[in-house]
Amino acid sequence: MELNRRSLLAAIGAGTAAALTGCGTGTGTSAAGSADGPAEGEITLLTPIYEGAKGKKLLEGDILGGFRKKYPDVKVNVDYTTYDQLNEKITTGLAGGLLPDVLMMGVGWIPPFAAKGAIAELPEKLAETHDYEKRVLEPSRHDGKLYALPVVLDTRIVVYRKDHFAEAGIRKTPANWSELRAVAKQLTTKGRVGFDPFSINLRQCWETFLFANGGQLFSADGKKPLFTDARGVESLQFFKDLVADGSADYSRKTDTGAPSNVQTGQGSMMMTTSALWV
Template sequence: MERAVQRRYLGLTAAIAALAVATTVAGCGSLGIGGSDEVTLKFVAADYNIDGGDGTKKYWNNLAREFETKNPGVKVDVSIHSWNDVDRKVAEMVEAGKAPDIAQIGAYADYVADGKLYAVEEMVSIPTQANFLAPLAKAGEVDRMQYGMPFVGSTRLMFYNKDLFEKAGIDSAPKTWDALAADAKTLKEEGVKYPFALPLGPEEAQAETMNWMLAAGSGYTDDIGAYSINSADNIGAFTFLKDKLVGPGLTGPVAPGKLNRKEAFAAFAKGEVGMLNGHPSLMQQAEKNGVEYEMVPLPTKDGKQRSAMGVADWMMGFKQNGHRKEIGKFLDFAYEDANVLAFADEFDLQPVTLTATDKMLADSKHQKTRKFLDAMPTAKLYPVGKTSWAKVSENIKQEIGAAVEPGNTPGGVLGALSREAAAVDSAQQ
């Protein structure tokens, strides 16, 4: 229903978009397109090559050259940095008064608070803005104005090893927490090293945590956007994890607070894990090692399916150099279906637009990703529109593992995290 509404909106705005394009073409001299003054856009992007290759650099350089050919008078200077460095690099550029025109990084809200960014509607065409998947577009808003444009995304599902299930006599995936615990116990009795891998280590503990909060019917924030980390539902989820999975030894030989996602994924790819939460890139990792797997929604307490967790990286346009129209022209081009799909294909990620998603769903080579794609339109994302989220997320990464350790209570740990979050949020108001 939501997708259909957005399609109607997209159709209704086509005439307006055509008029906007005509106006832009008529005044192309103001863009520097075809005029005497050449504009160079500085573009900083994150590197998606986990194996050290140069695919990200090649993609953006090729896209930039194609754009330049179609738009004489505008050049694009591309700079690629690893995910370990790119957010810091952009922050340093902004601090030094040398902000890029466009950045594709992990967060945007701090720059909105400082008045550094153009609103999305100031840059891109109406069809481009209307084409973003609704939950991703909403996650890019601050005070109901969109500043962050989702670039690529992913959702989370529970993976399970089909061979290990068959050997243990388990004939279907669990739908409730009680069934999950029972299956994990059966897998342990069959000698499975990690019946349910629970990575609450500092690499990406905020993601694993949110998976369980959503399955409990809650999340990091309440209906008005205030942090609710210690809600009754969230405490219930971690009480289940502590008492029914971690306590009985069903999460493997490494304490959840010490287990990172990378190691958990590697163990699944070796056939050592019965169940774990994962994103699309785990499919390729498992297939390379011949692991037979299936993906299902994470079980819930009552068996009722709830929204999956979604994640997106962000594109944004900086005001400093005054290149609003040129930025918009480049972003409209970057978000064309062919370009969105080319990037998603190369790096096993999900497109963030309605039309590209529909095309991927219709392509037979993407049948295995259909469940992830189907989950995105109703997915719930981190509260990235809050300037406090970066600090709150870091606190969760470092501390949430303690919630399932012996001697601690989930309510106590989640309560402390909730108080810390409220304090950070208040300080940044």
């Protein structure tokens, strides 16, 4: 597997693109409504981001604080969840006909919910008021129509400890999977793991390797799963081989929000997100 421009763009596309979308009727047709009246009443927002006390302060204090000043007659009720529970909450709401007014969801979620009429089409002018890259807006569309707006974009990347590399006499970063596996095994020493693929969402980590390996999740029409082909199996096997080598250890995974193994020195390389820079 060589990382070229195409696979890099695919990997970037696998990052979490949290999108803000309005809810539809859930009956197969979008809710049209009218925007001509005054902004007043209550709306509900379901979000899997803005975790913890800091996230809540950012959303309800800074972001919604400005919104309330502009629209004092609108009350926003926030329902916090996680990505692991988000799909269950949305599907349960669909079944009961009680979806929130505004949903935040990840990349790849928009087309299937739009196809079911669960979310409402948005005016194209909303996308035009911001300087979005065309590629970033693509996951927010279905059949050429806009159903969401991106609010957060991050990427999946491999980071490494320069001091561990220098100590082991490794002078260059791995250029392919074989080199990555060999370097990981070499760095597995002194009670640390050479590579940690488990301390972020495992599905997203595997997807990144799948895309970099030239694979896809689904066919262009979304009807045929492609992730079970040889490229998908190879990507999963890569993780199993790391575990077999002793270079990776699922029991050493860190919890969300805790210092990572690379930060604490308990790991030499890891798959993480661009949020680590913060």
